[in-house]
Structures are given as C-alpha cells and as structure tokens.
Amino acid sequence: MRDGIFKATSGALVMVKGVRRNNLYYYQGTTVVGTVTATTSSTKKDVEATKLWHIRLGHAGEKSLQIIAKQGLLKGTKTCKPEFCEHRVLGKQRKVKFGTAIHNTKGIMDYVHSDVWGLAKTPSIGGRHYFVTFVDDFSRRVWVFTMKHKDEVLGIFLKWKDQVEN
Template identity: 40%
Template sequence: MFDGVIRILKNFKYVSNLSRNLVSLSVLDDADYTVKIERGFMKICRGSIVVLKGIKDSLYYLIGETVTSSNTLAEAPTDHKAILWHKMLGQIGNKGLQVLKKQSLLSNDKMSKVDLCENCVWGKHHRLVFKVGQHNSRGILEYLYVDL
C-alpha cells in the first residue's frame, strides 16, 4: 500500500480477468471500516488508523498494487522499497535515490520510482494567511502572546 505495508483483505471476492480491482464499500462497512471521501482523496480507516488510501480519477483508485499469491510477493517489494527509502531519507526525490543507488549506498535490489507521496503533496500546498487581529485589551494579562 501507500506506506509500504502489505495489507490482507479477508472475505473479498477477486476476479482475475477483471481489468480493474473493485472493492465494495458495503463489504468494508460490514467489516467495521470507515470510508472518508474529501476533495479527491479517499481514506479507509479502522478506528483512528488509516488502512487504505485512494485518489480520484473517474473512479477512486487505491494507492498500491494487488498481490494475489505468495508467488507474486517477490515482485511487490520493489515498489515499497523506493517509498520506504523516500520516507527514511526525508522525502528525497527520485533523482536523489538514483544517485544513492549508483553510489551503492542503497540495497542492490531493483527499485521503482516514487510516483505519489501524500506528505510531499501536502507539503507543497499553500496555507492561508492569518488575518490581522484586533486587540481590545485594557488591563494587565488580558492579552497573552504564546508560542505554541
């Protein structure tokens, strides 16, 4: 998944010939998951822990890939190793990962590129400016400046 962890979904139907993998929201609801959809992002939570994430195109796509048997488990870690190194090295970019790979500072395994990192996306968002406050304090300790 998005965080490099392999998640196992139980009691789901898998159709191998289907070109897209579909997850039923009613099955997630029956399994006590909460689905939150907001501004093109989808989060599937169990309690307060985000288990799965998705992004919107014409449908919501889970961020990750499908692993169906132990034979394909050898293929899955290549994508999650790049994401893991990306996070461990302070959100380093693909070029930086390639430089470290050429210098043999990372593992010798094949790594793919990091396509979408939610923390990087949120880090590039602009924040709204705070309005100038009006202070109507007249006495001592009616208004405090605190560094939170």
C-alpha cells in the first residue's frame, strides 16, 4: 500500500491511497481534496464549517449559504463570507460553442472534411504512424488512409480525388 500526494491542475493537493500492480496504481478508498476557498474574520470553527458547506453544496455562493443558514438547514452552523474560490470561478465559465454551419451540398464532392491524426507511438504492422480521413458531406462516406509520414497527405488526397471523381 502506498500513499501519494499529487498536485491537481486547479492548484489543490489531492491525497489518495492505492495498490501498485504491474506498474499501475489502483485507487482505493476516498479522495481528500484541499480547498482553495479563503475566509476572513469569524472563529476557526465558523471558517471550517463555511468551507465544508461551501464544498458540500457544490461551491455555493455567500448569499446561498446565508439563505440556507437562516432556514436552519446547516445544523446550527454560523456561516461567514468566503473571499475567493477558484472552483466556483471556473464553474461559472461557459464553453464557447461553434456556430452551426449549414452546408448546402447538392452532390458528392461538393464539400469534403479532412483530418490528419498522428504521430502514433506504436506503428502499425506496415510501419505507419499517421492516418488521414476524408469525409464527403453529401454522402457521409468516410475514407481512411494510413501514412508513414505527414507529407504524404497531398499525394493521397490527389489520388483519392481522382478515384472518387471517376
């Protein structure tokens, strides 16, 4: 059994326990995550209670905690004002969505999507580390070609285009 302390991307420290089998740690038990919430004034007991309820309630804001405390739902705990919580700020961020694009394709090869993937650490049986895909927007047909080097894309595309057009 080994303990490990890992620094999470949010800056919090995470303590986990696990068993090492075949160079892989299997997680056991619960995770204790240090919080980024900071509070001012009040007693240490109030500060800890505020942190705990803030986390338990999904990083609730000060007003929400006060309303819940006034209703007596926090087991008689007095709450204080949290100054800053990185998790709460990150939780308020919204993902930027791509606008929906309308492609008015009337036939095959009017609009083609392409993607190149690689470098694969392990090559295929033929020694290939990359692949390129072509998707026809009209028919939704997909073609996949493997490559040893990225610079083969143009040649593969030109051969593919000739093949599809004929």
